[in-house]
Amino acid sequence: MASCGAGDAASAQPRASISHVIFDMDGLLLDTEGFYTEVQEKILARYDKVFDWSLKAKMMGKKAAESARIFVDECGLNGLLTPEQFLEERESMLQALFPSCTKLPGVLRLVHHLHANGVPMAVATGSHKRHFALKTQNHQEMFSLMHHVVMGDDPEVKAGKPSPDIFLAAMRRFEGGVEPSKCLVFEDAPSGVAAAKNAGMSVVMVPDPRLDVSYHKGADQVLSSLLDFKPAEWGLPAFKE
Numbered sequence: 123m124a125s126c127g128a129g130d131a132a133s134a135q136p137r138a139s140i141s142h143v144i145f146d147m148d149g150l151l152l153d154t155e156g157f158y159t160e161v162q163e164k165i166l167a168r169y170d171k172v173f174d175w176s177l178k179a180k181m182m183g184k185k186a187a188e189s190a191r192i193f194v195d196e197c198g199l200n201g202l203l204t205p206e207q208f209l210e211e212r213e214s215m216l217q218a219l220f221p222s223c224t225k226l227p228g229v230l231r232l233v234h235h236l237h238a239n240g241v242p243m244a245v246a247t248g249s250h251k252r253h254f255a256l257k258t259q260n261h262q263e264m265f266s267l268m269h270h271v272v273m274g275d276d277p278e279v280k281a282g283k284p285s286p287d288i289f290l291a292a293m294r295r296f297e298g299g300v301e302p303s304k305c306l307v308f309e310d311a312p313s314g315v316a317a318a319k320n321a322g323m324s325v326v327m328v329p330d331p332r333l334d335v336s337y338h339k340g341a342d343q344v345l346s347s348l349l350d351f352k353p354a355e356w357g358l359p360a361f362k363e
């Protein structure tokens with residue numbers, strides 16, 4: 123899969139006139155979603171249940187408390203496990219895994235390219251501060267190129283994705299003022315794509331191939347990898363190949 127949607131050629135009219143970029147983090151910049159899956163599979167196995175991608179699609183991108191509630195409800199674990207117990211059980215396993223996370227393909231090339239061309243960038247992640255620190259400890263150079271980071275436990279983020287709160291907060295923190303229509307969001311999760319659209323922004327989705335294609339709707343463009351992203355299609359400076 124290369125890309126879908128109208129206007130593939132970089133030489134054609136751009137899809138939008140983008141000036142600012144907002145990246146999701148988990149599953150988009152950093153390869154951390156597999157850790158959540160692994161740990162949640164382990165917990166569910168104790169109840170003789172299987173973790174599948176329809177549940178994953180509902181949980182990913184959300185704040186921890188929101189995804190924990192979904193996990194307990196959808197798996198029929200009420201009375202057996204509370205959302206708080208679920209979060210506590212997965213915590214030590216996640217803490218051990220997060221520091222080893224790697225960047226996803228094409229991330230560094232794109233971030234360096236946008237930085238070199240003066241395109242302001244931010245991160246908007248449902249992750250809270252403690253997990254953010256563990257995940258990013260080996261990726262400081264890349265995150266130093268971001269103008270700012272907004273996390274799920276930020277006071278301005280009243281509700282998690284698909285609420286537009288986090289993307290609107292990220293937009294407001296850029297200097298000089300910017301309109302949603304000038305912001306391009308990169309996301310992997312259905313809730314994140316919906317959040318970006320609810321904020322009035324354009325969104326490129328880079329989903330895990332195991333996510334059902336029915337979850338792709340809503341995205342302005344779907345790519346199998348950031349390596350396939352063509353900045354000029356969005357009015358951004360082209361890569362010099």
Ligand SMILES: O=P(O)(O)OC[C@H](O)CO
Pocket residue numbers: 146147148149158181182183184185246247248249250311314
């Ligand atoms: O995808 P993010 O960066 O919003 O993170 C959300 C959760 O921490 C993981 O699904």
Ligand SMILES: [Mg+2]
Pocket residue numbers: 146147148149150182183309310311314
């Ligand atoms: Mg994500």
